[in-house]
Amino acid sequence: MVDVAALNQLERDLHFLRRSFDVARRAVTHGNHPFGALLVDRNGVVLIEAENGYMPSRDATAHAERLLATQACRTLAPDILRSATLYSSAEPCAMCAGAIYWAGIGRLVYGLSEHRLRDLTGNHPENPTLNLPCRDVFASGQRATEVIGPLLEEEAAAVHAGVWDK
Numbered sequence: 001m002v003d004v005a006a007l008n009q010l011e012r013d014l015h016f017l018r019r020s021f022d023v024a025r026r027a028v029t030h031g032n033h034p035f036g037a038l039l040v041d042r043n044g045v046v047l048i049e050a051e052n053g054y055m056p057s058r059d060a061t062a063h064a065e066r067l068l069a070t071q072a073c074r075t076l077a078p079d080i081l082r083s084a085t086l087y088s089s090a091e092p093c094a095m096c097a098g099a100i101y102w103a104g105i106g107r108l109v110y111g112l113s114e115h116r117l118r119d120l121t122g123n124h125p126e127n128p129t130l131n132l133p134c135r136d137v138f139a140s141g142q143r144a145t146e147v148i149g150p151l152l153e154e155e156a157a158a159v160h161a162g163v164w165d166k
Contacts, residue, residue: 004044013109016040016087017152021111024089024159027051027064033127034159035089037064039072039105042083048072054126064088065096069103082106089156090117091149094130097137101145108134110149111156120157121164 002015016038023036035052048071053062065088072081081104090112092100100108112120118129138145150156 012044013148014152016085017109017111018155020087020089021155021159023049023051023064028163031055034163035064037068037089038087039068040085040087041080047076047084061095063093063096065092066099069096069099069105072105073103078104085109089159092134094132094137097134101138101141105145107146108148109151111152113150113153116150116153116157120160124164127164
């Protein structure tokens with residue numbers, strides 16, 4: 001068990017980012033795309049975990065970050081969300097960045113960049129990746145969202161190995 005309180009900010013970010021990769025791998029075992037997200041409070045407590053929910057209904061809006069943001073809005077107070085960090089296995093798409101913004105989550109740390117994801121998925125019909133960085137979405141808003149990433153991009157890419165070839 002890791003003593004999160006003893007970690008500096010970068011070590012904490014890497015720890016929880018790797019946990020988002022674990023959630024993404026779990027999503028694949030459930031027949032979904034390899035994306036995972038965690039919401040962590042300022043004390044290092046995991047509040048919510050969400051994996052991609054594309055299957056079984058083929059809901060193209062059931063991205064891990066969007067599902068997490070919806071649950072966060074329904075269950076957590078705005079002050080908790082402002083001071084929380086969302087850890088995502090991949091850079092949130094424009095839809096998910098919008099959901100993070102509207103939920104009022106104050107900080108985002110992600111692994112795989114949208115650009116790199118697009119290289120991995122190619123023209124896969126289940127992931128028509130947008131060329132719109134999440135930073136651009138957040139920059140157009142009226143409140144700040146701190147963004148850190150990409151981090152551990154090779155580890156994040158490894159989660160996608162073989163998935164988009166099918």
